[in-house]
Amino acid sequence: MEITEKLKILGNAAKYDICASTATNKKHHISGGIGNTFQHTICHSFTPDGRCVNLLKVLMSNECQGDCFYCPSRSTMDIPRTSFTPEELSKLFIEFYKRNFVEGLFLSSGIKFNTSQTMEDMLKACEIIRYRYQYNGYIHMKILPNSPYSYVERACQLANRVSINAEVPSQEHMGKISKSKHWEKDILQRMDWIKNLSDKKDSKNISQSTQFIVGAASENDSSIIQSMNRLYKTYSLTRTYFSTFVPIKDTPLENQPAAEPTREGKLYQADFLLRIYKFKASDFVFNTNGNLPSDIDVKLAVSLNNLQNFPKEVNTCSYSELLKIPGIGPLTAQRIVTLRRNNIKIESLAQLKKIGAQIKNAQFFLTINGRLQGNITFLISKIELERERKHYKQLTLF
Numbered sequence: 001m002e003i004t005e006k007l008k009i010l011g012n013a014a015k016y017d018i019c020a021s022t023a024t025n026k027k028h029h030i031s032g033g034i035g036n037t038f039q040h041t042i043c044h045s046f047t048p049d050g051r052c053v054n055l056l057k058v059l060m061s062n063e064c065q066g067d068c069f070y071c072p073s074r075s076t077m078d079i080p081r082t083s084f085t086p087e088e089l090s091k092l093f094i095e096f097y098k099r100n101f102v103e104g105l106f107l108s109s110g111i112k113f114n115t116s117q118t119m120e121d122m123l124k125a126c127e128i129i130r131y132r133y134q135y136n137g138y139i140h141m142k143i144l145p146n147s148p149y150s151y152v153e154r155a156c157q158l159a160n161r162v163s164i165n166a167e168v169p170s171q172e173h174m175g176k177i178s179k180s181k182h183w184e185k186d187i188l189q190r191m192d193w194i195k196n197l198s199d200k201k202d203s204k205n206i207s208q209s210t211q212f213i214v215g216a217a218s219e220n221d222s223s224i225i226q227s228m229n230r231l232y233k234t235y236s237l238t239r240t241y242f243s244t245f246v247p248i249k250d251t252p253l254e255n256q257p258a259a260e261p262t263r264e265g266k267l268y269q270a271d272f273l274l275r276i277y278k279f280k281a282s283d284f285v286f287n288t289n290g291n292l293p294s295d296i297d298v299k300l301a302v303s304l305n306n307l308q309n310f311p312k313e314v315n316t317c318s319y320s321e322l323l324k325i326p327g328i329g330p331l332t333a334q335r336i337v338t339l340r341r342n343n344i345k346i347e348s349l350a351q352l353k354k355i356g357a358q359i360k361n362a363q364f365f366l367t368i369n370g371r372l373q374g375n376i377t378f379l380i381s382k383i384e385l386e387r388e389r390k391h392y393k394q395l396t397l398f
Contacts, residue, residue: 006084010083013062013072013073014057055138056093056104058105058108059107059110060107060112061112065113066181068167068177070216070248071248085121086127090129093105097135104139106140115148119144119147120151122155123158126158130158140159141158142162142165143155143190144164145187146185149193152190153197165210166210167213168183168217168219169226169227173217173223174217191235194235207238208237209237210239211240214242214243215245216253216259220289224242224267225270228270242263242264242267242268243264244259262294266294266298269292276329283302284298285302295386300326300361303326310376311367311372312325312367315368315369326361327358327365329356347368347369349363364378
């Protein structure tokens, strides 16, 4: 099979993995080498400074012995199968990089014959890229479930970021998507190895992330957030990604309804509140089905559930208290604190808006020099009215 045809098949098969080079550091410094680690970059997306960047996101192989019930590459699927050799993949990536098509590599794989052999091929490809082609830039490598320790260790030496997908919140949920994988033994054990490797004094800035398949195991947002919070605390993860479950024909879950598309976005909001805003897992508000409210911002829902803590005086409350106010993020909160240190007070909502606050919601949860800026009752009534309107039905004229 031609390389271009392999790339078409294996590149398309990699679309279910979400990745970014955000929060990684430089770790490879080959004198005279090529490439550089780009900070704050997301595959096929925009960086905060407006740059659009790309990673070559590809599978080593879509041949797989796995039985994941949702996966389009599972062993029983009748699809075109192919694999790269380490030589093919490394050469392909470097040619793409030299032509400025990509700025880094994201490498995953199905389990071709067995985990060890597949990991060997992935590691060999990265070794060629690093040492033969002297590439210093960004590499994100997936760790396959049940990978041997020595392979995990080598991956941490070669890559800027490694990750193993949690997929589901617990072993109970894992039983709903696979009969061959064990959540704690095959996945959490590898996360623990990566954390311990990153804690070593001679560690080269190892970064670890994971991914959940939202809705595949009929789990709710509450269970995902509880699990995600545990993983952050226990294994020092840098990021969590979410991929919405969509049923694929001829898989065991083909008749299971797709997850609501809004869930993925709400979980990303919750992830930011946990990581950046230092919220607690117990802070979040859920509907009766255990999912985050779909019609309002997650942070706004938390604030409305804790009205006893508001309003906050914007000119005196602490940085952490500012972060609790809907519409105020870390950058705006830091600007307010900096102004305060220079004896400059916030005098109006317009001034607050100018330094980055989203006053549409913020105004209801703060005071400026003791003056209330919005009527919280009005906001609550507006939300309730919008919820009622969703149940309205247009009557037919005929």
